[in-house]
Amino acid sequence: MLRLFNTLTRKKEIFRPLGDVVGIYTCGPSVYQYAHIGNFRTFIFEDILVRYLKFKGYKVKRVMNLTDIEDKAISTARKEGKTLRDLTEYYTKIFFEDMKTLNLLPADVFPKATEHVPEMIAIIRKLMENGYAYRGTDGSVYYDVSKFRYWGKLSHLKLKTGKKKIKRDEWGEESAIISDFALWKSYEKEDRDVFWETEFGKGRPGWHIECSAMCTKYLGTRFDMHIGGVDNIFPHHEAVIAQNFGAFSENPSRYWLHSRHLMVDGRKMSKSAGNFYILRDLLDRGYEPMAIKYLLLSVNYRRRLNFTLEGLVEAGKKLEKIQNAIERLKYSNGGDDAEKMARKTLKNFERALDDNLNTGKALKVMEELTDEISRINPDRESSEKTLGTYRVFDSILGLGLFKLS
């Protein structure tokens, strides 16, 4: 029985699907730069979750959005003298390549924000009609958070409503005052050719509306899971809930899952600290993609994971050890029975993943099986059965365990 930690309730809850198909929406990449390994920690987690649900017999529909319009993307395109479209198409292509390199299954739908402006407008219209939105003096449309009584429920922040912006690093009484957020931003000349003519004027979408529009379009007003990194909790997912509630009177997702950020060399990964890794840099330096994946899976997604190059080497060794054991099983023709061990391991593997997708533990039980069968000389029949067990593991983990074959 699968249990997942729901940010909304801050508890592990037994997973019960709403319908025949498990609907999963995940906040995908902003395609104006290379995705880094931290991004991939989240995407790998999501991938294993999807694969595991399928293994358990669920049908899954997964939607992953591509954010191809936002402030940074626009300014990056301007700096590089490219059109927004050229820029985002390039990084989208790279992202798909990286996903393939890491053996991640593609989502069923990859909707792009720029292709869903009419859907966004429809939701903003509803929000206006329902009294959750207003036109600002600058012509933009804002969400009035004072109208939403559950504002702050997901993030568990005690937020005071107000129009003031908080100042960072000046925590005091006023620090929890938050501002309304933009649904539709009116046109500024820095936007150049990035605009749409709509009933709310010439402009472009706000930061959060795309997810409301696209999750609703592809999964309906109520689906099973919404996933992202912890940084999305506030304000992004809080805003998505507010938007959907204002438009459709319900929280769009039953479970909200958030993966924790990874650390690099014991510190938060950041460009300024020089500990910022993107996939292709690591590959250029000779590291194996599956070793990277192995390391990223070695700790449960809600725990802090410290990414180091030493850890990466170690992960590569562990993976190799398993690959070697599998290779040996293909030809072993001894007299020992491995099947019992394999069956026990599969059970423990499932138990680990059932517990909030504890991939670290799952890898551990797999390593233990590997050690056990290395000590014996399995007979032909149980070797085949054990290989079957490894195939199950690999179908869920996608680690290329049969690489040597």
Add this chain to the structure above:
RNA sequence: GCCAAGGUGGCGGAACGGCUACGCAAUCGCCUGCAGAGCGAUUCCAUUCCGGUUCGAAUCCGGACCUUGGCUCCA
């Protein structure tokens, strides 16, 4: 300030009331034409601190101390 997570051997990381995981690293053997891989053995007073509950605590309770994360750039 508010809200969280966590502190286990040289390192990573299990165990959530009892049998002192496991892996990596290190040392020594075995196997091997060499290499790789593998096997066996060995070493290391590990549970932040102080109380409490208990026959028994890393695990439960209370209190310290410390670390990390979030609080509209961010997966």
